[in-house]
Structure formats: C-alpha cells, structure tokens
Amino acid sequence: MPHLVNDNWHRAAELHKYGLAWVRERAKWLSDASILLTNVLALQPPGNKLEALCDKKEAVGGARYLYPSITKGKYLLPEFLPELDRLRREIELVKPNLVLCLGNTALWAVLGVTNISSVRGSVAEGVQQGVCPGRKSLATFHPAGVLRQWSWRPIVVADLMKAARELAYPEIRRPARQALVSPSLDELGHWTNQALDNPPAYLGVDCETAFGQIKCISFARSKSDAICVPFVDETKPGWSYWPSQGEEYAAWCCCQSLLACSAPKVFQNGLYDLQYILPMGLQVDMRQGEDTMLLHHSLFPELQKGLGFLGSIYSSEQSWKLMRRRKADTEKRDE
Numbered sequence: 416m417p418h419l420v421n422d423n424w425h426r427a428a429e430l431h432k433y434g435l436a437w438v439r440e441r442a443k444w445l446s447d448a449s450i451l452l453t454n455v456l457a458l459q460p461p462g463n464k465l466e467a468l469c470d471k472k473e474a475v476g477g478a479r480y481l482y483p484s485i486t487k488g489k490y491l492l493p494e495f496l497p498e499l500d501r502l503r504r505e506i507e508l509v510k511p512n513l514v515l516c517l518g519n520t521a522l523w524a525v526l527g528v529t530n531i532s533s534v535r536g537s538v539a540e541g542v543q544q545g546v547c548p549g550r551k552s553l554a555t556f557h558p559a560g561v562l563r564q565w566s567w568r569p570i571v572v573a574d575l576m577k578a579a580r581e582l583a584y585p586e587i588r589r590p591a592r593q594a595l596v597s598p599s600l601d602e603l604g605h606w607t608n609q610a611l612d613n614p615p616a617y618l619g620v621d622c623e624t625a626f627g628q629i630k631c632i633s634f635a636r637s638k639s640d641a642i643c644v645p646f647v648d649e650t651k652p653g654w655s656y657w658p659s660q661g662e663e664y665a666a667w668c669c670c671q672s673l674l675a676c677s678a679p680k681v682f683q684n685g686l687y688d689l690q691y692i693l694p695m696g697l698q699v700d701m702r703q704g705e706d707t708m709l710l711h712h713s714l715f716p717e718l719q720k721g722l723g724f725l726g727s728i729y730s731s732e733q734s735w736k737l738m739r740r741r742k743a744d745t746e747k748r749d750e
Contacts, residue, residue, distance in 0.1 A: 451509050455524045455546075456498045465520065468495050481544065483527050485520065499524060503546040512585040514547050515578050518557025525552045536574050536727030538587055551587050553578050569717045573728050581731070589731050595642040600662050603644060607669040610636045611676055617705070618678040622688040629691050634673050644670055671697050679703035683722050 445452055461467040469489035472480060476493065485491050502524060506514065516522045519529040525545045528534060535555045541547040555574035556567045595602060610618070619635035625647055635641035644666055648656040657663035674680075675698050682688055685706045692699060712720040718728075726732070 453505055455502055455520050456495060468492055485523050499546055506547045513578060513582050514550055514552040516552055516554035518560060522554045538581060538731045551585060553581060590639060592639045598642060600665055603666060603669050606642045607672055610673060614678045617681045619681045621683055622691055624691055632670050674699045676700060681705045681707060684708045
C-alpha cells in the first residue's frame with residue numbers, strides 16, 4: 416500500500432482530457448506507492464474477447480495440457496502460455512507481500528480457478544501450478560466489471576481496504592481456532608459444563624437445516640473455541656448422528672442448557688434459526704443478544720449481508736459455505 420500520500424496522485428484522473436498523458440502520471444504514483452501493475456497477457460485479444468485466444472481441450476493437447484480452463488470449456492492456446500512465464504518472472508523480481516488478482520483471468524493465473532464471485536475477498540496461497548506458488552493473494556472484481564456492475568464498487572473498496580491490511584506482512588496469518596465438529600456425548604457434556612461454569616461474554620449460535628428440520632447447531636464461546644452438535648447424518652442408519660434416542664435426547668438437553676443460559680447470544684439471521692429452534696420446544700434467553708447480519712446491514716446497507724460475504728470481509732479465511740456445493744433445500748437464507 417502507499418508509503419506516501421499527496422494530492423498529485425489524483426492528477427492522473429484529471430489528465431484524461433489530454434489523451435494518454437495520464438499514463439505517465441499514473442506510473443509515477445504507482446511507483447511511489449510500491450505497486451506493480453501488470454497483466455496476465457501482455458496483449459489485447461481480438462475484439463477484446465479472451466475466447467479468441469482459447470480453444471477446446473482436445474485442440475490444445477488434451478490430457479497433456481496441464482492448465483485449467485480459463486473460461487467455460489475454453490483453454491488458453493499453447494502459444495500464449497509463455498505469457499505466464501513472463502508474469503511469473505515479474506512477480507519473482509518484485510517479491511510482493513500480496514498479489515491482488517483483479518478479475519477472473521488474474522484469479523485463473525494465480526489460483527487456477529475462475530469463480531471470482533465466490534473467491535473474492537479470500538486470502539489464499541498461490542497454487543503450485545500458478546504464477547506465484549505459495550505467495551499470498553487476494554482477489555476482487557476487475558475494474559471493468561465494476562463499470563458494468565456499479566453495485567460491485569463498495570465491495571471492491573472493502574476488498575482493497577482488506578488488501579491494505581494484508582500488505583503489512585508477506586505470510587498468511589490466521590488465528591488459532593479449536594472447533595469440535597463430531598463430538599461424543601461426553602465431549603459435548605464437558606464443553607457445555609465449561610461454558611455454563613464460566614459464562615462467556617457472548618455465545619455464538621448458528622443452525623444448519625435440511626429437509627425442514629435442524630441438521631446441526633453450532634455454539635462458539637469465544638473467537639477461537641466452538642462446537643458443532645450434529646443431529647442429521649445421512650450416512651448413518653435412520654439418518655441420526657446419535658446411536659440411540661437416549662443419547663440424542665441428552666444432546667438436545669445440552670443445547671437447551673446453552674440456549675437458556677444468561678450469556679448474550681450472537682446469531683447470523685437469528686429469525687431464521689429461531690423458526691426452527693422454538694418449534695422444537697427449546698427455550699432461548701434473548702434478553703441480551705445481537706445479530707451480525709442486521710448489525711452489518713445497518714452499518715453498510717450497500718453491501719451484501721450473507722454469512723459467506725461477512726466472512727470474506729471480516730476474516731482472513733474463506734467461509735465454509737464457499738468451500739462446498741450444497742443442495743438448495745439445505746441453504747440457510749442469509750439475506
């Protein structure tokens with residue numbers, strides 16, 4: 416991010432009326448800010464269509480071709496692959512703390528994927544096959560995409576603010592977390608008793624649902640300590656995670672104790688969760704509580720408010736909802 420700030424940085428925009436004079440000014444303030452601006456392909460495709468430089472996999476070498484598709488069903492022609500070597504050399508020469516991928520093509524070159532809407536905002540290491548293996552990267556929408564979809568502008572601004580924070584160090588820093596995802600009944604009881612004996616400042620609560628019922632309930636007693644209490648397990652007989660009705664009842668009792676405790680609850684779209692929790696006969700102490708979706712939306716109404724989006728903005732890792740495909744009837748409605 417910039418080492419110095421001065422009014423001359425904005426002169427580039429004013430110089431547009433003088434043709435290409437702004438390019439020289441832009442190059443100077445990018446250099447002053449220690450920013451290298453480059454392209455995956457140092458050329459403009461015919462008609463500005465990337466597909467013109469691509470073909471089907473069979474035409475580019477079939478199974479011998481090592482790179483993923485750059486657009487749907489289209490692979491970069493082998494004669495343009497040296498451009499990746501050139502980009503790799505540029506990055507190695509500069510050794511940046513962060514590689515900021517603007518758009519799908521840059522994302523493809525660094526991470527080997529093109530789902531920019533799902534990956535944007537996530538801090539990740541460049542893949543071994545990419546142009547900067549092991550180097551920290553962060554993706555956001557391409558500026559040209561913002562001009563076509565103006566609602567993306569505040570998202571890109573938020574991503575750039577995150578990039579400014581990540582530029583301070585070259586390594587990916589993620590806080591240590593402990594999450595118990597397949598607990599035994601003894602482990603669940605022990606975790607519950609600890610939370611009740613030492614009430615947390617806040618108790619995070621989140622439900623996942625499937626087939627019109629609660630699939631699991633998760634609780635977090637701190638930023639680094641959480642437990643997931645599963646109930647539906649499609650891989651087991653009867654689809655129950657717990658081997659007996661008695662154990663399942665005991666697990667629900669632990670959940671009831673946590674929900675009824677006096678610790679302030681933190682939900683993400685809690686109205687959705689409560690419409691499943693309350694019909695189960697569970698009592699929830701909501702005398703104090705917060706809802707991250709509503710709080711975020713009240714502060715930044717121009718931004719999306721789903722859990723995956725909040726994770727991409729406020730954390731250095733990807734929300735689990737973006738890590739796997741799920742059926743429509745298992746989706747929690749965060750909007």
